[in-house]
Amino acid sequence: MLRTFQEHNISDYIVIKRSVELLKDPSNVGVKEKWYERFPQASHSMYVPSCWNNELNMYDYEGVAWFKNDAAPKRSIVVKVLL
Numbered sequence: 001m002l003r004t005f006q007e008h009n010i011s012d013y014i015v016i017k018r019s020v021e022l023l024k025d026p027s028n029v030g031v032k033e034k035w036y037e038r039f040p041q042a043s044h045s046m047y048v049p050s051c052w053n054n055e056l057n058m059y060d061y062e063g064v065a066w067f068k069n070d071a072a073p074k075r076s077i078v079v080k081v082l083l
Helices: none
Strands: 018-024 044-048 065-068
Touching: none
Parallel strands: none
Antiparallel strands: 018 044, 018 065
């Protein structure tokens, strides 16, 4: 079958396989209060990938949550050599 549209979007991503800090944000104030600059004290830590609804005291939580991860992304460098 000939498709006239792109089937897949390929984007960069990081697979995190470690413990991260998790903080619920039921009032969705994290962006307004700039939690991305100064992360408040987290109430939970959990391993990702995972589902926060499996964690204690979060079984019925549906809403915004923030994760803090101190890992730096790996960057690849492409070098072209012209001879």
